[in-house]
Amino acid sequence: MTRIKTIRGLLLIAAIVFSTALVAATHYAVSNLFERSVRDNAMRDANTFAEMTFQSMFQLMRTGWSRQQLEEFIRAIRRSVDNTQHQIQIYRGPRVAELFGEISQPAFDDPIRKVIASGDSLQLNNGPEVRFIHALRAEDQCRVCHTNAQPGEVLGVIDVRQDITPLLAASNRQFLLAFAPIIPVAVIATLLMVAYIRRRLDRAIGGFATNIRSVSKLADLRQIEKARLDFGFSEFSPVAGEVKQLLERVRGVAVDKEMLEFEIRLLEKFILTSDVVKDWREYVNRLLLDIDDVMPAYALFSIFKIGDDIFDLEVFWRYTPSAKSQQLFETTVKESLGRNPYFAGGYAVSIEHNIADSSRSLPELVREDIEVQTKSLLVEAPKIGGIVGIGMQAQPGADSTRWLVVESILSTLLNVVGSVKAIDKYTKDLEYYATRDPLTNLYNQRVFWELLDSETIRSGRHGYKFGLLVVDADNFKSVNDTYGHGFGDMFLQEVAAAIRSAIREDDLLARYGGDEFVVILPETDLAGTTEVAQRIIDSVTTMSIETPDGARVTGSLSVGMAVYPEHAIETKDLFLFADTMMYRAKAEGKGRLAIPTPQDVVEVFRSLSEKSILILAAVEARGVIPYFQPIVNPKTGEVEALEVLSRIRLEDGSILVADAFVAIAEKMGLMHKLDYILMERALEIVSQSDYKGLLFLNMSPRALVLNDFVQETRRIAASFDFDPGRIVFEITERETIKNMALLERFINTLRAEGFRLAIDDFGSGFSSFHYVKRFPIDFLKIEGDFIVGMKHNEKDRALVRSIVALGRDLGIRTVAEYVEDTEVLAKVVEQGIDLAQGYHIRRPTPSIEEALDITLG
Incomplete structure (x- = not known):
């Protein structure tokens, strides 16, 4: 096909095609419109005709007509439409025929049957014929004669038809004559x-x-x-x-060439030095002067995020601006920010103006100058605190090519100034959070020990006393598990604020970890310490927080106390004493203060000393004893795994269970060493047996921060030629969830070495589900309270069913803990849990042979 090469020819052909298409489309649209009008009119006529016929019939029926009158009426109706395009037929329904007999009428077609069945009139408006079928439904007064009918039932139908072909043909002829x-x-x-x-x-x-x-x-x-x-x-x-x-x-x-030389001269100045970081505003002022030498420029500005919805606007003026120009510029920048989606949620702006050369005044600015000549670069850069912007305004007549170079310089300047601000902010944040807990903004554990050491030295030198409180928020785990970590964090913040309000301004408050706080009370004796402690308890007790579901949660504290030098002169001893007293308060019913007596000093330090000595001796003599508890298939009774539990044998032959020494060992920083010894002793025993199943080992939270944990566990497994795939490390929420990134790296490293992973107490908190989502988990050890509760509580059964379904969908095996009797075991089997452990199956035993000798009853 020959291509059209002239606009004249293209326009001519396009005009002809357009005209033809327009005429055809118009004809089609108008004729269709007219046809619809004809059809609608015909349908309305049919509807009216049917209604009039019915009304006539109704008037006759009320006089009590005979069959002969009925037939004569139908013939009269038919004669009335002779020599017209209409047809009418009256049908007697089954209910009427049942009572008065059949009449001569055509057989029912599908539309008639549909109207009789549904009781709704029907319009058929397709093809050359318009058809309206009117349903004659029984009313209360109809039942005088039609005794077998109920109101609303169809007694008959009136079928009106009209052939509209002649009307359509006539309309088309008229339209063509008018349109030509x-x-x-x-x-x-x-x-x-x-x-x-x-x-x-x-x-x-x-x-x-x-x-x-x-x-x-x-x-x-x-x-x-x-x-x-x-x-x-x-x-x-x-x-x-x-x-x-x-x-x-x-x-x-x-x-x-000229502009590249200018660009090079400026870029040579974009070097971050300590002087630039120290006085970056003067640095930007000098850059503005250099830019103005080549391109007349009178202002630069930068926007940085310095807090939640708080931005810092710095304006750098070439010369001194008037107050009106400053106000106009600020308004224009804020309007520009308002159009940016990042600022849509609202923001606050802190504004500071800087002048590079104050010896001259800047000509008065008008709004058009700023709107037309502002070049803004808004870049989202999370690493430097959010939105960063920098812009330039220049006088009219500037060379456009120079603008391109200046814009590239501004982009570089954006990164330089942003980096300077970021370094300054990051340094301040490091300094702050090196000493503060990010959740409560209280001193952290490291600073607490420094302050405690300092207060001990100061009080010892001046002969002062001071008090130490160890404060634990009661039932915090329940609050956290019930309402989630977000509410749990808010709860801890409120507790911290309540404690802060109850102590003096110069008292030292720190968050020790989790739900535990510590307070140092300088120059305070036993009576004063007791008074402050009780005030803290009262302050938190009156606290009430609304939960996400509208309930109210109140606070309660268990507080232990110690006074220097009455109860100890060494900082660690003083802390351990107060910590022990706190646990005594919890054991006595929570929500109270444990006030030490002289006898407590003897008992506490004897107990702490004995346990500390035992732990040190266990590490020194490698005296940790592994106990084995079988994990079985509840359907077959086959032992598929053994959980290894830590025990220490005392000199009198008695056994110290883990609950009695784990907390002290963790505070002494020795728990990981006990874990290593336990792992070595367990692998040694297993290697000498015929057992080929899995070993479950609990993991201390301290393992997360030990650089050598993975290497050490790998070395231990390799020394016994033990497949890492047979070792399952159990992780709990405890302290790990607060640093998900660290936990993720740690777990991925373990998995890379071939070790398997289980979540202990699954379902006890929201973070367990985060673990399943983010980490490669092999086993879910279902919270034991849910397992025990299955005997009597449908909610517990529902929760367990959900966890089992989740594990099945994700390809993770489930383990039931606390299987204490036959009834619980039956529920475990009923719910389809893969594995089970508990005292009903076997108590922990040092004998691996006994652990493997299982018969489920």
Whole structure:
């Protein structure tokens, strides 16, 4: 097919095609519209005719007509539509025929049967015929004669039909006669439009050609740039714009060298030094002066996020601006921020103005200067605190090519100034959070020990007493598990605030970890310490927080106390004493203060000393004893795994269980060493037996921060030629969830070495589900309280069913803990839990042979 090469030919063909299509579309649309009108009128006539027929019938029926009168009425109705396009038929329904007998009528077709069945009238408006079927439904007064009918039942139908073919044919003929004169008028109008468009194009293209022929030197390009290129139609405006941009790029080649030299000179100054970080505002002022030497510039500004919805706007002026110019500039910048989605939620702005050269005043700015000549670069950069922006305003007449270079410089300046601000903020944050707990903003554990050491030395030198309180939030785990970690964090913040309000300004409050706080009370004796402790308990007891479900949660504290030097003179001893007293308060019923007596001092330190000595001796003599508890398949009784539990044998032959020494060992920093010894002793025993199943080992939270934990466990497994895939480390929420990134790296490293992982007490807290989502977990050890509760509580059974379904869907095996009797074991089997352990199956035993000798009853 030959391609059309002229606009004239293209317009002519397009006009003809357009005219033809317009006429055809108009004819089609109008004729369809008319046909719909004819059909609608015919349907309304049929509807009216059927209603009138019914009303006539109804009037006769009320007089109690005979069968002969009925038949005569039907014949009269039919005669009334003879020699017309209408047809009418009255049908007697089954209910009437049942009572009064059949009449002569055509057989029911599908539409008639549908109306009789549904009781709704029906309109059929397709094809050459319009049909309306009117349902005759029984009313209360109809039942006088039609005793077998109920109100609403169909007694019969009136079927009205009309052939609309003649009407449609007549309308088409009339439309064609009326439309014929319009066709030549449309064609002539189209041709005139084509001629007009062609004349406008010829004039615009001729003018553009004249401008191009006038270019004889580089300076002439600026004249064409300033000229208004008009092709007569807005659709061709992009062509004119592209031509101007091309000319601008061509003209820019001649100044590339000059601008590159300028750019290099500035970029050489973009080097971060300690002086730049220290006084970055002076640094930006100097850069503004350098830019102004090449391109007249009168202001730079930068926007940094310095807090939650708080931004810092720094404006750098070339010369001193008026107050009106400052206000106008601030308003314009805020309006620009308001149009950015990042700021849509609202923000606060702190504004500071800086002047590079105060010896002169800046000419008064008008709004058009700022709106037209502002170049903003808004970049989201989380590493430097959120949104960072920098912009420039220049005087009119600046070379556009120079603007391109300056904009690239501004982009670099954006990163430089942003980095300076970020370094400053990051340094301050490091200094702050090195000493503070990020949740409560209280001192952290490390600073607490420094303060405690300092207070011990100061009080010892001056002969002062001071009090130490160890405070534990009662039932915090229950609050955390019930309402989630978000509410739990808010609860701890409220507890911290309540404690802070109950102590003196110079008393030292720190968060020791989890739900535990510590308070140092300088220059306070036993009576004063007791008074402050009780005030703290009262303050938290009156606290009430609304939960997400609208309930109220109140606070309760268990507090232990110690006084220097009455109860100890060494800082660690003083802390352990107060910590022990806190546990005594919890054991006595919580929500109280344990006030030490002279006898307590003897008992506490004897107990702590004995346990500390035992732990040290166990580490020294490698005296940790592994106990084994079987984990079985509840259906078959087969032992598939053994959980290894830590015990220490005392000199009198008695056994110290883990609960009695784990807390002290963790505070002594020795728990991980006990774990290593336990693992070695367990692998030694297993290697000497025929057992080929899995070993479950509990993991101390301290393992997360030990660089050598993975290497050490790998070494131990390798020394016994033990497959790491047979070792399952159990992790709990405890302290791990507070640093998910650290936990994720740690777990992925363990998995890379081949070890398996289990979540202990699964379902006891929200973070357990985070573990399943983020980590490669092999086993879920279901919270024991749920397992025991299955005997009597449907909610516990529902929770267990959900956990089992979750594990099955994710390919994770489930383990039931606390299987204490036959009834619980039956529920475990019923719920489809994969594995089970508990005293009903076997108590922990040092004999691996006994652990493997299982018979489920």
